[in-house]
Amino acid sequence: MALLKSLSARKNDLSKPENQLAFLSNGIFREGKLPLFKDKIAESGNFPLKPKKLEVLQLNLGYMCNQVCSHCHVDAGPDRKEIMTKETMQQCLEVIKTTKAHTLDLTGGAPEMNPNFRWFVEEASKAGIKDFIVRSNLTIILANKKYHDLPEFFKKYNVHVASSLPFYKREKTDKQRGSGVFDKSIKALQMLNEVGYAQQGSGLKLDLVYNPAGAFLPAKQGELEKDFKEALKEDFNIDFNNLFAITNLPISRFLEYLIASENYQDYMYALVDAYNPAAVESVMCTNTISVSWDGWLYDCDFNQMLELKVKSKVQHISEYNEDLLNDREIRISQHCYGCTAGAGSSCQGTVA
Numbered sequence: 001m002a003l004l005k006s007l008s009a010r011k012n013d014l015s016k017p018e019n020q021l022a023f024l025s026n027g028i029f030r031e032g033k034l035p036l037f038k039d040k041i042a043e044s045g046n047f048p049l050k051p052k053k054l055e056v057l058q059l060n061l062g063y064m065c066n067q068v069c070s071h072c073h074v075d076a077g078p079d080r081k082e083i084m085t086k087e088t089m090q091q092c093l094e095v096i097k098t099t100k101a102h103t104l105d106l107t108g109g110a111p112e113m114n115p116n117f118r119w120f121v122e123e124a125s126k127a128g129i130k131d132f133i134v135r136s137n138l139t140i141i142l143a144n145k146k147y148h149d150l151p152e153f154f155k156k157y158n159v160h161v162a163s164s165l166p167f168y169k170r171e172k173t174d175k176q177r178g179s180g181v182f183d184k185s186i187k188a189l190q191m192l193n194e195v196g197y198a199q200q201g202s203g204l205k206l207d208l209v210y211n212p213a214g215a216f217l218p219a220k221q222g223e224l225e226k227d228f229k230e231a232l233k234e235d236f237n238i239d240f241n242n243l244f245a246i247t248n249l250p251i252s253r254f255l256e257y258l259i260a261s262e263n264y265q266d267y268m269y270a271l272v273d274a275y276n277p278a279a280v281e282s283v284m285c286t287n288t289i290s291v292s293w294d295g296w297l298y299d300c301d302f303n304q305m306l307e308l309k310v311k312s313k314v315q316h317i318s319e320y321n322e323d324l325l326n327d328r329e330i331r332i333s334q335h336c337y338g339c340t341a342g343a344g345s346s347c348q349g350t351v352a
Contacts, residue, residue, distance in 0.1 A: 005068065005077065005079060006068060006075045006076065006077040006079055006080055006253075007075045007252065007253060007256065008075055008077075008079070008080060009077065009079040012256065014252065014255060014256050015075065017305065017306045017307040017308075018307075020251055020252070020255060020306060021306055021308075021333055023255070023259075024250065024251075024255075024333055024334040024335055025333065025334065027265075028265055028268060028269075029334055034268060034269065034272050035272070036334065037332050037333060037334050037336045037337055038332055040272070040275060040337075041277075041280055041332070041340075044277035044280060046277070046280045046281070048329045048330070049280070049283075049285070049286070049329065049330040049332060050286070050328075050329060050330065051285075051286050051287070051325070051326050051327075051328060051330065052286045052287055053100075053287060054099070054100055054101050054287060054288075054289060054322060054325075054326065055101055055102055055103055055287040055288070056101055056102075056103040056104075056105055056284070056287055056288040056289075056347075056348075057095070057096065057099055057101040057103070057104055057105065057288075057289055057291070058105040058106075058107060058288055058289070058290045058291065058300075058301060058347065059084070059092055059104070059105070059106055059107070059291045060074075060084070060107050060108060060109070060111075060290065060291065060292050060293050060301065060304060061083070061084045061106055061107070061108055061109065061111040061114040061117060061120075061293060062080070062082055062083035062084055062108055062109045062111070062113065062114050062293045063075070063076045063077075063080035063082045063083075063108065063109045063293065064076070064077075064078065064080050064081065064082070064083060064108070064109045064110065064113045064114075065077055065078065065080070065108060065109040065110045065113065065137065066078060066110055066113065066137070066139060066140055066143045067110075067137055067139060067177055067178055067181065068178065069176055069177045069178070069253070070175075070176050070177075070253060070254075070257055071176060071211055071213075071248050071253060071254045071257065072252060072253045072254070073248075073249055073251050073252045073253070073254060073301070073302060073305055074108070074109060074252065074301075074305055075252045075253055075305070076108060076109040076110075080109065082293045082294070083113075083114055083115070083293060084114055084116075084293040084294070084295075085116075086116045086119075088293070088294065088295045088317065089116055089119075089120045089123075091295060091317045091318050091320075092120075092124075092291060092295075092317055093120075093123055093124060093127070094320075095317060095320045096124055096127045096129065097127050098322075099322065100322060101129075101289070102129065102130040102131060103129065103130065103131040103132075103133065104124060104127075104129045104131070104132050104133065105133040105135070105347065106120075106121075106133065106134045106135065107135040107301065107347075108135070110136070110137055110140045111134060111135065111136075112134075112136065112140050112147060112150060113140065118153065121134070121153075121157050121159065122157065125157045125158070131160055132157070132158065132159055132160055133159070133160045133161075133162050134154065134159050134160070134161055134162070135162045135163075135164070135209070135347075136150075136161055136162070136163045136164070136188075137163070137164050137177075137185075138163045138164065138165065138184065138185040138188035138189065139177075139181055139184040139185060139188065141188040141191060142184045142187060142188060151188075151191045151192045151194070151195045151197070152195055154192075154195075154197075154204075155195045155196060155197070155204060158203070158204065160205040160207070161192060161197060161204075161205070161206050161207070162207045162208075162209055162244070162347075163185075163188075163189070163192075163206065163207070163208055163209065164177075164185075164208075164209045164211070165185055165189075165208045165209070165210065165228075166210065166211055166213050167210075167213065168227070168228050168231035168232050168235070169182075169231075170182040170183070172213045173185065173213075175213060176211075176213045186236050186238065189206075189232070189236070189238045189240070190236065190237075190238060192206055193206075193237075193238060193239055197240075198239040198240045198241050199239065205241050206239075206240045206241055207240060207241050207242045207243065207244060208228060208240050208242075208243045208244070209243075209244050209246060210224055210228070210243055210244065210245050210246065211246050211247075211248055212247075212248060215257075215258055215261065215263035215266065215267045216267075216270070217247055217270060217271075217274060217341055217342055218245040218246070218247060218342075218345075219245070220245075220343070221243065221244070221245040221343065221349055221350045224243055224245055225242065225243035228240075228243050229243075242349070243349075244347075244348060244349030244350075245345070245349055245350060246345050246346070246347070246349065247271075247338045247339070247341055247342075247345035248338065249302050249335045249338035249339070250264070250267060250268065250271075250334070250335055250337075250338065251302060251305060251306060251335050252305055268334070268337070270341070271337035271338055271341045272337055274341035274342045275337065275340055275341060276340055276341065276342060276343070276344060276352055277340075278344075278352040279339065279340040279341070279342070279343065279344030279345075279351050279352040280340050280344075281352070282344065282346075282351040282352060283336075283339045283340060283344065283346065283351060284300055284339065284346035284347060284348065284351070285299040285300045285303070285330045285339075286330070288300055288347075289310075289325060290303065290304050291317050292304050295316050295317040295318060296309055296315060296316055296317075297309065297310045297312070297314065297315055297316060297317065297320070297325070298310060299330045299331055301347065302335060302336075302338075302339075303331060306333070306335070308331045308333070309331075310325065310328055310331070311328050311329050311330070311331050312324055312325055312327075312328040339351075
């Protein structure tokens, strides 16, 4: 079952990013049993890792969430009070108006729980961003009456909904996300379908995001998508557009799970064994800037959780400069193996 409290609330040692980074650099890596990530990408001529064309501006609106999932790299939960303020949102809006990025990606926690979420979506939608994504855990739609109209709200602003669903069966989903999550997720997907999402000709995109429910790598994205589409259509008459398979990175609560279940070493060996140089060419940190709830800039959402700020003179949204940021060196550690294993992994699914 899912954990009841975040690492932060439990004052777990792993709630401190520096402890996670230290753990990931010791043991099998310090002993030389496995190569450091920087040495591995140097072998394939990819060190130092540098940005390419900026395509995605990802904003984390806060770590508060109505769920506490066992694999969560954000360590999100109801007890997390970190929330993006309207002032920081305003600074983000100024950047959105001028950025070369074609995709705006709102994430959390549950981004919908930010008290200024709707105002921000309304304002950001005026900027003419090509692809406006909100990452939803689905259950938030049913969590409280004030969220019940979210499907209509998303439709009004042509929001691209990327929704989390660990599996198309109840047992696996509830094991990772908590009792009752599957049934609520199914109901939310049906509500999204009812207002036009993933329906032919509507232009309303509904994608699913899949994370493995254990210490193993995801199956092939195309095969998973086919299985999900067949099962959800047959059992619940649910339609969706695409499925993104994301590898669980060994940080935060998933790292805690790996250690507690004595799967950490095997999982790291599996990631390193599956290293794919072709995936390095397209990892999301090369085309993304991640903005934290308090406005700091990161190479990706995972680096944000490890507090690895961008290696640049410009480190905050208030002093944003795309040209300077495009000239930075991307910060890496051993968790990055998760994005380069097999077909690669990103917030938009496989990359190779």
